Amino acid sequence: MPPYPRLNKIYAGFILGAGLTAAAVAGYSALFNAEDEQTAWLVGGMAGLILLGACLLVRSAARLRLTAEGVSRGNRTLRWDAITGVALIGAGIQLTDGRHKLTLAPWAYQEPEAVRAFIQAHLPRPQR
Secondary structure, three states: OOOOOOEOHHHHHHHHHHHHHHHHHHHHHHHHOOOOHHHHHHHHHHHHHHHHHHHHHHHHHHOEEEOOOEEEEOOEEEEHHHOOEEEEEOOEEEEEOOOOEEEEOHHHEOOHHHHHHHHHHHOOOOOO
16 A cells, blocks of 8 residues: 555545535525525525535545554644554544544545555554
8 A cells, every 4th residue: 555545536526526516505595595695695604614514524534644654634643653542433543642633534545444454554552
């Protein structure tokens, strides 16, 4: 597995498509079905937040980096030797070093089993 897992394009497309669809429905409701201007702005704002959330979710998954030194996403880096806890959160994996937590979803990448195996191989002690 390369040090940077490749994002699953189907996952990214589905999340962005679902976000765009929900935003379009909310935007349509805001423009054509709102009773007053205040409701239209509120629903329109929700449409924008839905789309922003979908984009941030995909961006967050795309920024994950797995290297021999540790796992990082953006500014947050957890060194393998500093990781003190591993927890399964739904289908995701949460790594913690006592102060910081980093949660990732292996199925968001093209090779989810390779991501899991890479993490397992680099943890300071075997985890289940």
